[in-house]
Amino acid sequence: MSLGDKFGHKADELGGKAKEAAGRATGDEELTGEGQNDQAKAGVKKAAEDIKDSVGEAGDKLKNAFKKD
Template sequence: MSLGDKIGNKAEDVAGKAKEAAGAATGDEQLRGEGKADQAKAGIKDALDSVKDAVGDAADKLKGAVKKD
């Protein structure tokens, strides 16, 4: 995962927390729900990026093992 992706995901998470807090403070349940959804979306993106990194690392290891043989 690139640094830009990490920063973007964190920014989306923080914005979601702010929306959720603003919704809670004003009694706006729709805004609160949007904030929670933004946080969930950021978490899913982080998880997918981690899986991509793990698959890439495994592929690199396999390529290295094949070249040695």
């Protein structure tokens, strides 16, 4: 995962937390839900990137294991 992706996911997560807090402070259940949803989406994106990175690393290890010197 690139550094830009990491910052983007963290920004989405923090934005969601801010929305959730604002919704709770104002009693706006819809805004609270939007904030929670934004946080969940950021978590899913991060998990998908982590899986993609793990698969790539595993592929590299396999390729190197069968590489002829």
